[in-house]
Amino acid sequence: MKVLVTGCAGFIGFHTAQRLLKRGDDVVGIDNVNDYYDTSLKEARLKELDTTAAQSEGRYEFVRGDLAEQTVVDDCFKAHKFDRVIHLAAQAGVRYSLENPHSYVRSNIVAFTNIIEACRYAATPHLTYASTSSVYGANTKMPFSEHDGANHPLQFYAATKKANEMMAHSYSHLFGLPTTGLRFFTVYGPWGRPDMALFKFTQKILAGEPIPVFNHGNHTRDFTYVDDIVEGVLRASDDIAAHNPDWSSGDPDPASSNAPFRLFNIGNNNPVKLSAYIEAIESSLGIKAQKELLPLQPGDAPDTFADSTELKKAVGYKAKTSVEIGVANFVSWYKSFYNGR
Incomplete structure (x- = not known):
């Protein structure tokens, strides 16, 4: 297949594009390589994709451009006929949305509109896009289920991703x-990503600096290893969204519709305390962390826990990598990548 992967210089987009190339698909990647975090890491990912493409049967083309510019998207769709579009580009980060909400409007709303409009006119067979567990916001019913409402986001980032879900449904309904x-x-x-806890904790522990432990390490997260995420992305993308004949407007299911629209959680289905996550990092590094215990940050959810039943039923896959193995793999990569630079 020929697949468009947006955000291919980003964390998940890079891994997704790499897996597609390794299995022999043709990939067009697009990314504006912005400076939200260290661009040298993004450029290194792009270089790695070039290497993967040279070693695989899949053909690869990279477009350096901003998806919020309609002409960039339109030109890409004019040049290629895509069998699938996997939209992973976004302005991520919970706390940054408190500082710069306009970047989220541009990257998460305007860019998404350009992509979904292009898919509409190109009659793209299937658009798969990234949302976030943050949409569950103020929900406290655990585990989080797609069948429950998610109408009280706690950060603007989550609000923009919830908007993407609603925008997608409207296009599924109006245009099939x-x-x-x-x-x-x-x-x-x-x-x-360097702005995430694992990266920051590893960096600080190796430097002998204290790490900030919010909520005194008591909140839980359903940490999901990137390879598990990518496997779920590819299986969901390969599968075509179907109409749900059992859907009722009188008792609507938020996760599906009588339009070709679906929502799935991708999580490990196994929440882990932040304190235990830190212990896994300490074990992999062989160094004890200095901890600065702090209260919960504004906008942070105390706990996340994914109900992954629906994804497994639909595409036959469930995340399986333990935190101990996943963290050890990250630490091994981190030491190799930064010691060689």
């Missing part, structure tokens, strides 16, 4: 565009 939204739960692993 098959769409699948994937709610990611705390993704981690090699080539990860």
Whole structure:
């Protein structure tokens, strides 16, 4: 297949594009390589994709451009006929949305509109896009289920991703565009983002600096290893969203519709305390962390816990990598990557 992967210089987009190339698909990647975090890491991912493409049967083309610019998206769709579009580009980060909400409007709302409009006019067979567990916001019913409402986000970032889900449904309904939204739960692993806990903790522990432990380490996260995320993304993308004949407007299911629209959680289905996550990092590094215990940050949810039943029923896959193995893999990559630079 020929697949468009947006955000291919990003953490999950890079891994997704790499897996597609390794299995022999043709990939067009697009990314504006912005400076939200260290661009040298993004450029290194792009270089790695070039290497993967040279070693695989899949053909690869990279477009350096901003998806919020309609002409960039339109030109890409004019040049290629895509069998699948996997939209992973976004302005991520919970706390940054408190500082710069306009970047979220541009990257998460305007860019998404350009992508979904292009898919509409190109009659793209299936659009798969990234959402987030953060949409569950103020929900306290555990585990989080796609069948429950998610109408009280706690950060602007989550609000923009919830908007993406609603926008996708409108296009599925109006134009018959098959769409699948994937709610990611705390993704981690090699080539990860420097603004996330695992990266920051590893960096600080190695430097002998104290790490900030919010909520005194008592909150839980459904940490999900990046390879598990990518497997779920590819299986969901390969599968075409179907109409749900049992859907009722009198008692609507938020996760499906009588339009070709679906929402799935991708999580490990196994929440882990932050304190235990830190212990896994300490064990992999062989160094005890100095901890600065702090209260819960504004906008942070105390706990996340994914009900992954629906994804397994639909595509036959459930995340399986333990935190101990996933963290060890990250630490091994981190030491190799930064010691060689």
